[in-house]
Amino acid sequence: xxxxxxxxxxxxxxxxxxxxxxxxxxxxxxxxxxxxxxxxxxxxxxxxxxxxxxxxxxxxxxxxxxxxxxxxxxxxxxxxxxxxxxxxxxxxxxxxxxxxxxxxxxxxxxxxxxxxxxxxxxxxxxxxxxxxxxxxxxxxxxxxxxxxxxxxxxxxxxxxxxx
Amino acid sequence: xxxxxxxxxxxxxxxxxxxxxxxxxxxxxxxxxxxxxxxxxxxxxxxxxxxxxxxxxxxxxxxxxxxxxxxxxxxxxxxxxxxxxxxxxxxxxxxxxxxxxxxxxxxxxxxxxxxxxxxxxxxxxxxxxxxxxxxxxxxxxxxxxxxxxxxxxxxxxxxxxxxxxxxxxxxxxxxxxxxxxxxxxxxxxxxxxxxxxxxxxxxxxxxxxxxxxxxxxxxxxxxxxxxxxxxxxxxxxxxxxxxxxxxxxxxxxxxxxxxxxxxxxxxxxxxxxxxxxxxxxxxxxxxxxxxxxxxxxxxxxxxxxxxxxxxxxxxxxxxxxxxxxxxxxxxxxxxxxxxxxxxxxxxxxxxxxxxxxxxxxxxxxxxxxxxxxxxxxxxxxxxxxxxxxxxxxxxxxxxxxxxxxxxxxxxxxxxxxxxxxxxxxxxxxxxxxxxxxxxxxxxxxxxxxxxxxxxxxxxxxxxxxxxxxxxxxxxxxxxxxxxxxxxxxxxxxxxxxxxxxxxxxxxxxxxxxxxxxxxxxxxxxxxxxxxxxxxxxxxxxxxxxxxxxxxxxxxxxxxx
Numbered sequence: 001x002x003x004x005x006x007x008x009x010x011x012x013x014x015x016x017x018x019x020x021x022x023x024x025x026x027x028x029x030x031x032x033x034x035x036x037x038x039x040x041x042x043x044x045x046x047x048x049x050x051x052x053x054x055x056x057x058x059x060x061x062x063x064x065x066x067x068x069x070x071x072x073x074x075x076x077x078x079x080x081x082x083x084x085x086x087x088x089x090x091x092x093x094x095x096x097x098x099x100x101x102x103x104x105x106x107x108x109x110x111x112x113x114x115x116x117x118x119x120x121x122x123x124x125x126x127x128x129x130x131x132x133x134x135x136x137x138x139x140x141x142x143x144x145x146x147x148x149x150x151x152x153x154x155x156x157x158x159x160x161x162x163x
Numbered sequence: 164x165x166x167x168x169x170x171x172x173x174x175x176x177x178x179x180x181x182x183x184x185x186x187x188x189x190x191x192x193x194x195x196x197x198x199x200x201x202x203x204x205x206x207x208x209x210x211x212x213x214x215x216x217x218x219x220x221x222x223x224x225x226x227x228x229x230x231x232x233x234x235x236x237x238x239x240x241x242x243x244x245x246x247x248x249x250x251x252x253x254x255x256x257x258x259x260x261x262x263x264x265x266x267x268x269x270x271x272x273x274x275x276x277x278x279x280x281x282x283x284x285x286x287x288x289x290x291x292x293x294x295x296x297x298x299x300x301x302x303x304x305x306x307x308x309x310x311x312x313x314x315x316x317x318x319x320x321x322x323x324x325x326x327x328x329x330x331x332x333x334x335x336x337x338x339x340x341x342x343x344x345x346x347x348x349x350x351x352x353x354x355x356x357x358x359x360x361x362x363x364x365x366x367x368x369x370x371x372x373x374x375x376x377x378x379x380x381x382x383x384x385x386x387x388x389x390x391x392x393x394x395x396x397x398x399x400x401x402x403x404x405x406x407x408x409x410x411x412x413x414x415x416x417x418x419x420x421x422x423x424x425x426x427x428x429x430x431x432x433x434x435x436x437x438x439x440x441x442x443x444x445x446x447x448x449x450x451x452x453x454x455x456x457x458x459x460x461x462x463x464x465x466x467x468x469x470x471x472x473x474x475x476x477x478x479x480x481x482x483x484x485x486x487x488x489x490x491x492x493x494x495x496x497x498x499x500x501x502x503x504x505x506x507x508x509x510x511x512x513x514x515x516x517x518x519x520x521x522x523x524x525x526x527x528x529x530x531x532x533x534x535x536x537x538x539x540x541x542x543x544x545x546x547x548x549x550x551x552x553x554x555x556x557x558x559x560x561x562x563x564x565x566x567x568x569x570x571x572x573x574x575x576x577x578x579x580x581x582x583x584x585x586x587x588x589x590x591x592x593x594x595x596x597x598x599x600x601x602x603x604x605x606x607x608x609x610x611x612x613x614x615x616x617x618x619x620x621x622x623x624x625x626x627x628x629x630x631x632x633x634x635x636x637x638x639x640x641x642x643x644x645x646x647x648x649x650x651x652x653x654x655x656x657x658x659x660x661x662x663x664x665x666x667x668x669x670x671x672x673x674x675x676x677x678x679x680x681x682x683x684x685x686x687x688x689x690x691x692x693x694x695x696x697x698x699x700x701x702x703x704x705x706x707x708x709x710x711x712x713x714x715x716x717x718x719x720x721x722x723x
């Protein structure tokens with residue numbers, strides 16, 4: 001263990017704590033296409049990356065709450081929401097019909113074995129990241145409580161420079 | 164079995180240094196931390212366990228370093244001792260390095276050395292994954308290569324051993340697992356010459372495990388192969404997925420050392436339109452336990468494959484933790500259908516804000532098998548005969564449930580759920596001789612927003628059954644102050660017709676518990692105090708028995 005810690009310390013000294021970016025990890029679209037997350041873009045506008053699952057009640061509340069306001073958010077700020085489902089083989093087939101049944105307009109991806117979840121160090125869902133126009137992670141939030149979407153939107157507004 | 168070696172640690176460390184030295188771009192270090200700690204009180208009324216060490220905890224910290232094409236990561240783990248009933252499989256003890264890897268990625272090639280997780284298709288022949296809160300972790304330790312020789316073509320090959328337990332470091336299993344997978348995505352492959360909106364993805368995988376045969380009597384296969392083929396046809400509205408897997412004879416402790424091959428088929432179709440979604444699926448599993456140690460002590464250890472249960476994963480406390488279904492890998496035939504529907508705003512039933520409806524039904528039966536007699540030794544060792552989707556008489560599980568969710572006003576939302584369950588507790592929870600549980604569950608959930616930041620959520624749940632532990636009622640209230648605080652209180656009341664309780668001269672039991680939580684950005688702190696009912700805690704397709712406990716728990720998760 002000691003042997004592992006020393007180089008790690010050296011490494012930390014060596015580091016610059018730049019803002020994190022989205023890692024190069026493959027996720028799937030609902031049509032089965034593979035997409036490298038590091039290539040996601042929104043023409044310089046902010047992106048919300050939200051981790052959720054069909055078995056996670058607060059996740060569904062959060063995405064439903066945002067859905068009611070999403071059109072308005074998009075019009076005012078150009079923000080895009082990317083919903084990453086961590087549903088595994090048991091429930092991943094439910095994601096597409098579920099999303100349709102909710103009438104959500106999000107860009108939805110599947111992360112069935114948690115590759116992106118691990119790469120972004122997500123402990124549990126829901127977990128939300130906000131990415132600025134330069135692709136840097138500028139804000140994150142774990143958990144969901146009704147009203148959290150207002151704080152998130154404030155951050156989006158700050159990013160898009162329209163106050 | 165061998166411990167994670169110091170050599171492995173050194174290799175990972177060397178890679179880290181090398182990576183930071185070579186990395187031309189600025190490196191980034193990120194990670195997370197998570198701990199659950201509990202102090203146990205005595206509480207004879209609920210049969211609470213009181214471990215010798217009154218304070219127990221599980222803790223993890225992941226660190227991931229990335230620099231250009233290079234990535235390396237470690238996870239430190241600590242269990243001094245682990246929480247009672249944790250993990251699902253073999254014990255975790257002490258503190259040390261649980262996971263370490265180095266990886267580089269050059270456009271179409273990715274190489275990982277050390278630990279990794281991977282899945283082929285839906286996992287019928289290979290899935291290594293972690294569900295940390297259950298203590299399920301069959302991480303590979305070895306090497307993996309992913310290569311994309313052409314757009315739309317994805318190749319993977321891997322080899323190594325699987326995580327079995329933790330003792331000052333990861334303990335790996337006895338067997339070696341090797342596998343390869345190929346996937347062809349036609350829409351990507353044909354690119355511009357593929358003009359229709361549909362897509363066809365076909366794939367195939369091959370896996371083989373090696374374990375020495377030291378059996379004095381039986382001649383056991385040392386190499387056991389399994390293969391699977393899959394097809395996924397998608398259109399904007401209609402999707403079809405099918406996968407077939409075959410495993411050669413694999414006599415093991417779970418199947419009674421029979422020499423019969425294993426087979427699995429799963430089919431799933433979905434339909435999606437605006438405001439409407441439906442899914443229908445079925446599977447047949449026969450003799451599909453596939454563990455990298457044929458003498459693995461429990462069904463949770465060293466699984467090479469993953470067999471998803473075909474039942475809705477409930478989120479409400481009573482249905483989620485009392486009677487969840489678990490796949491029977493030795494044999495089952497199951498089907499599930501589900502419909503999601505959003506009644507439009509302004510329609511007669513939709514009301515001013517729309518109404519959401521979900522209907523789900525699932526059923527699982529035993530596989531119909533004919534035992535082979537002792538006529539001759541060869542056939543006897545095959546155990547039984549069966550056919551794909553040949554369902555037997557015995558019903559393991561049935562769940563029919565309906566949920567209606569409606570926003571009544573800008574500040575009120577209600578959801579009403581009804582479930583009807585039939586649950587073969589003898590088979591699913593391994594309680595021999597216990598009768599099938601028939602239960603009806605009704606749940607009312609309400610959400611009221613006092614302001615933009617303050618809201619109250621409540622749940623009233625009731626389960627009625629004449630079997631097992633009898634009736635349960637649950638009440639929960641949760642007050643949230645966005646974005647930082649929440650306070651919650653819950654009581655579960657086990658109040659009638661429980662023979663075990665009646666024998667003890669008790670008629671009813673309360674399980675009160677209170678929680679306070681604080682969230683800030685990627686950090687979450689939560690404290691609970693009270694009684695926890697014995698139950699089954701599930702994530703994904705896997706469940707773990709949690710013993711009854713009384714005490715104080717502290718949970719922290721942090722992402723940085």
